[in-house]
Amino acid sequence: MNKKLPLICPSCEHHLQVKQLYCENCQTEVTGLYSLPVIAQLPAEDQKFILDFVKASGSLKNMAQNMKLSYPTVRNRLDEIISKIDNPDADEK
């Protein structure tokens, strides 16, 4: 089963942080308080978009062709993700 990384607290809807890490090989446990990387905090579909963008060498034109979408639609999607990265708390409210 492909488990989905929870990003938002189901109780108060704030961003979750990492408290514990675990090594499957030697059973070492690391406890602390770590923030998730910015990209990992985005929803899965936004992460996929960023991956596709990198694979397309940062060309929105190529991405639009591959996705069979118009250039401004893809550009708007990218701008939406940039806005989420700049204001990660904006969509919590």
Next chain:
Amino acid sequence: MPMKSSLLYNPFNQIAGFSSFIPGLIGLLVITWLAFITGTHYNGLSHIAFARDSEYWFFLTESLSNWFFIAVFMFLSGLSLSKSRIRAIDVWGTTLLSRLPFVITPMIRTLPVFQSFLIQSWQRYFLHGVYLASLIWFLILLFHAFKISCNLKNDKLVASFIISMVLAEICTTIFLKSII
């Protein structure tokens, strides 16, 4: 995010830039030619008139000015309000393609029963009804064209759309009256 939407009311998720400009331009020329042979005048958005009283260049000027002023004001709104790097070709192309519903009224006028009629006749009321329906369709298409090509949302989108339309209507009316 729903990317796929109906081609009937929002084809611009899939079509923009030159892909919309070329068919939009062909559509505009077809509409102008049909308007010329049937004597259908589009004087801005608020008025349609039927009279075979002008030369082809006047019908072409009507078509071009009806599109041009809307495209200019929408592009200026996008430039001043949008945080995205908008492209002129997207605004020109999508606004041009939005005009396709205006082909319906002059097409109906090519039918023999609609070629000549009295002022108070069912044909006239029917054509005005068709025009109203195509106008509503055009406004829906234009709204999506503006939204996608300029990447505006919420209040900014609605307010700048209405202001652009009003300014374009004023400029088109003044311009067309000045050349009659």
